[in-house]
Amino acid sequence: MSSETERELIARVAALPLQPFQFGQYEGKRRVASFGFRYDYSLRRLQDADPIPAWLRPAINAVEAFGGPGTRIGQVLCTEYDTGVGIGWHRDKPHFDRVFGLSLGSACKFRFRRTAAEKWRRFTLSAEPRSLYMMSGPSRQVWEHSIPAVQAPRYSITFRTMAERNS
Numbered sequence: 001m002s003s004e005t006e007r008e009l010i011a012r013v014a015a016l017p018l019q020p021f022q023f024g025q026y027e028g029k030r031r032v033a034s035f036g037f038r039y040d041y042s043l044r045r046l047q048d049a050d051p052i053p054a055w056l057r058p059a060i061n062a063v064e065a066f067g068g069p070g071t072r073i074g075q076v077l078c079t080e081y082d083t084g085v086g087i088g089w090h091r092d093k094p095h096f097d098r099v100f101g102l103s104l105g106s107a108c109k110f111r112f113r114r115t116a117a118e119k120w121r122r123f124t125l126s127a128e129p130r131s132l133y134m135m136s137g138p139s140r141q142v143w144e145h146s147i148p149a150v151q152a153p154r155y156s157i158t159f160r161t162m163a164e165r166n167s
Protein backbone atom coordinates (compact mmCIF):
# COMPACT_ATOMS: atom_id res chain seq x y z
CA MET A 1 0.00 0.00 0.00
CA SER A 2 1.30 3.47 -0.84
CA SER A 3 1.93 6.07 1.88
CA GLU A 4 -0.76 8.18 0.22
CA THR A 5 -3.38 5.42 0.59
CA GLU A 6 -2.24 4.91 4.17
CA ARG A 7 -2.73 8.63 4.88
CA GLU A 8 -6.20 8.53 3.30
CA LEU A 9 -7.24 5.50 5.36
CA ILE A 10 -5.93 7.06 8.59
CA ALA A 11 -7.91 10.24 7.85
CA ARG A 12 -11.05 8.15 7.21
CA VAL A 13 -10.64 6.19 10.44
CA ALA A 14 -9.80 9.28 12.51
CA ALA A 15 -12.98 10.96 11.18
CA LEU A 16 -15.22 8.09 12.36
CA PRO A 17 -17.29 8.50 15.53
CA LEU A 18 -14.83 6.27 17.40
CA GLN A 19 -15.93 5.10 20.85
CA PRO A 20 -13.88 3.67 23.71
CA PHE A 21 -13.93 -0.13 23.48
CA GLN A 22 -16.73 -1.45 25.72
CA PHE A 23 -15.99 -4.68 27.55
CA GLY A 24 -19.13 -5.23 29.62
CA GLN A 25 -18.93 -2.64 32.39
CA TYR A 26 -15.30 -1.86 31.57
CA GLU A 27 -13.98 0.58 29.04
CA GLY A 28 -10.76 0.10 27.08
CA LYS A 29 -8.49 2.98 26.12
CA ARG A 30 -8.43 2.12 22.45
CA ARG A 31 -11.22 3.68 20.41
CA VAL A 32 -13.16 1.64 17.89
CA ALA A 33 -15.89 1.62 15.24
CA SER A 34 -17.46 -1.65 14.00
CA PHE A 35 -19.09 -2.33 10.67
CA GLY A 36 -21.22 -5.28 9.58
CA PHE A 37 -21.39 -6.77 13.05
CA ARG A 38 -20.15 -5.96 16.52
CA TYR A 39 -19.74 -8.31 19.46
CA ASP A 40 -21.67 -7.08 22.50
CA TYR A 41 -19.83 -8.17 25.68
CA SER A 42 -22.84 -7.47 27.93
CA LEU A 43 -25.30 -9.48 25.81
CA ARG A 44 -22.57 -11.95 24.82
CA ARG A 45 -23.70 -12.06 21.25
CA LEU A 46 -23.22 -10.47 17.86
CA GLN A 47 -25.29 -7.42 17.06
CA ASP A 48 -25.80 -5.76 13.71
CA ALA A 49 -23.59 -2.72 13.18
CA ASP A 50 -23.58 0.01 10.54
CA PRO A 51 -23.08 -1.31 7.00
CA ILE A 52 -19.49 -1.42 5.77
CA PRO A 53 -18.81 1.97 4.13
CA ALA A 54 -17.87 2.23 0.45
CA TRP A 55 -14.43 3.73 1.22
CA LEU A 56 -13.40 0.37 2.74
CA ARG A 57 -14.30 -1.57 -0.43
CA PRO A 58 -10.86 -1.35 -2.17
CA ALA A 59 -9.13 -2.60 1.00
CA ILE A 60 -11.70 -5.38 1.41
CA ASN A 61 -11.21 -6.43 -2.22
CA ALA A 62 -7.45 -6.64 -1.64
CA VAL A 63 -7.89 -8.62 1.59
CA GLU A 64 -10.37 -11.02 -0.05
CA ALA A 65 -7.92 -11.56 -2.94
CA PHE A 66 -5.10 -12.17 -0.45
CA GLY A 67 -7.30 -14.64 1.51
CA GLY A 68 -7.96 -16.69 -1.61
CA PRO A 69 -11.10 -18.21 -3.12
CA GLY A 70 -14.16 -18.13 -0.87
CA THR A 71 -12.82 -15.36 1.39
CA ARG A 72 -15.71 -13.05 2.23
CA ILE A 73 -15.24 -10.31 4.80
CA GLY A 74 -18.36 -9.85 6.94
CA GLN A 75 -17.06 -7.62 9.72
CA VAL A 76 -14.62 -4.72 9.91
CA LEU A 77 -13.28 -3.09 13.06
CA CYS A 78 -11.41 0.23 12.89
CA THR A 79 -9.23 0.90 15.94
CA GLU A 80 -7.21 3.89 17.13
CA TYR A 81 -4.40 3.35 19.65
CA ASP A 82 -3.05 6.56 21.10
CA THR A 83 0.55 6.53 22.38
CA GLY A 84 0.68 4.32 25.48
CA VAL A 85 -2.41 2.29 24.57
CA GLY A 86 -2.38 -1.44 23.74
CA ILE A 87 -4.65 -4.46 23.84
CA GLY A 88 -4.55 -7.30 26.36
CA TRP A 89 -4.24 -11.03 25.77
CA HIS A 90 -7.21 -12.54 23.97
CA ARG A 91 -8.45 -14.68 21.13
CA ASP A 92 -11.13 -13.22 18.90
CA LYS A 93 -14.70 -14.43 19.43
CA PRO A 94 -15.68 -17.75 17.82
CA HIS A 95 -18.40 -16.00 15.83
CA PHE A 96 -15.60 -14.95 13.50
CA ASP A 97 -13.30 -17.17 11.47
CA ARG A 98 -10.17 -15.73 9.89
CA VAL A 99 -8.83 -12.33 11.02
CA PHE A 100 -6.81 -10.01 8.75
CA GLY A 101 -5.24 -6.90 10.21
CA LEU A 102 -3.96 -3.85 8.36
CA SER A 103 -1.53 -1.73 10.41
CA LEU A 104 -1.43 2.01 9.80
CA GLY A 105 0.62 4.89 11.19
CA SER A 106 3.26 3.11 13.27
CA ALA A 107 4.68 -0.35 13.93
CA CYS A 108 3.72 -2.40 16.96
CA LYS A 109 4.85 -5.56 18.64
CA PHE A 110 2.17 -8.11 17.86
CA ARG A 111 2.66 -10.76 20.54
CA PHE A 112 1.44 -14.36 20.53
CA ARG A 113 1.41 -16.87 23.35
CA ARG A 114 0.10 -20.35 24.01
CA THR A 115 0.50 -22.80 26.85
CA ALA A 116 2.91 -25.67 26.40
CA ALA A 117 3.66 -28.10 29.24
CA GLU A 118 3.04 -25.58 32.04
CA LYS A 119 5.05 -22.90 30.27
CA TRP A 120 4.11 -20.27 27.74
CA ARG A 121 5.41 -20.45 24.20
CA ARG A 122 5.80 -16.95 22.83
CA PHE A 123 6.31 -15.31 19.48
CA THR A 124 6.44 -11.62 18.52
CA LEU A 125 5.68 -10.28 15.08
CA SER A 126 6.65 -6.73 14.19
CA ALA A 127 3.44 -5.45 12.55
CA GLU A 128 4.77 -2.78 10.22
CA PRO A 129 2.65 0.11 8.97
CA ARG A 130 1.03 -0.64 5.57
CA SER A 131 1.35 -4.38 6.16
CA LEU A 132 -1.35 -7.01 6.54
CA TYR A 133 -1.28 -10.01 8.86
CA MET A 134 -3.62 -12.97 8.74
CA MET A 135 -4.62 -15.18 11.66
CA SER A 136 -6.02 -18.55 10.67
CA GLY A 137 -5.67 -22.12 11.95
CA PRO A 138 -3.67 -22.39 15.22
CA SER A 139 -2.59 -18.71 15.23
CA ARG A 140 -6.30 -17.87 15.29
CA GLN A 141 -7.80 -20.75 17.30
CA VAL A 142 -5.05 -21.70 19.77
CA TRP A 143 -2.61 -18.83 20.27
CA GLU A 144 -3.67 -15.70 22.13
CA HIS A 145 -2.47 -12.31 20.93
CA SER A 146 -1.88 -8.89 22.47
CA ILE A 147 -0.20 -5.57 21.70
CA PRO A 148 1.84 -3.78 24.39
CA ALA A 149 1.47 0.00 24.75
CA VAL A 150 2.34 1.53 21.40
CA GLN A 151 5.16 4.08 21.13
CA ALA A 152 3.37 6.31 18.61
CA PRO A 153 -0.25 6.58 17.45
CA ARG A 154 -1.31 3.47 15.55
CA TYR A 155 -4.47 2.66 13.65
CA SER A 156 -5.60 -0.76 12.58
CA ILE A 157 -8.35 -2.01 10.35
CA THR A 158 -9.21 -5.62 11.11
CA PHE A 159 -11.26 -7.63 8.63
CA ARG A 160 -13.04 -10.82 9.74
CA THR A 161 -14.72 -13.61 7.87
CA MET A 162 -17.71 -15.10 9.66
CA ALA A 163 -17.69 -18.55 11.24
CA GLU A 164 -20.03 -20.90 9.38
CA ARG A 165 -22.88 -20.71 11.88
CA ASN A 166 -23.02 -16.89 11.54
CA SER A 167 -22.71 -16.55 7.79
Ligand SMILES: O=C(O)CCC(=O)C(=O)O
Binds near residue numbers: 079092155
Ligand atom coordinates in the same frame (compact mmCIF):
# COMPACT_ATOMS: atom_id res chain seq x y z
O1 LIG B 1 -4.93 -3.73 16.23
C1 LIG B 1 -4.74 -4.87 15.86
O2 LIG B 1 -4.04 -5.13 14.86
C2 LIG B 1 -5.32 -6.04 16.63
C3 LIG B 1 -6.69 -5.80 17.16
C4 LIG B 1 -7.23 -6.98 17.92
O3 LIG B 1 -6.53 -7.85 18.38
C5 LIG B 1 -8.67 -7.04 18.12
O4 LIG B 1 -9.40 -6.09 17.82
O5 LIG B 1 -9.15 -8.10 18.62
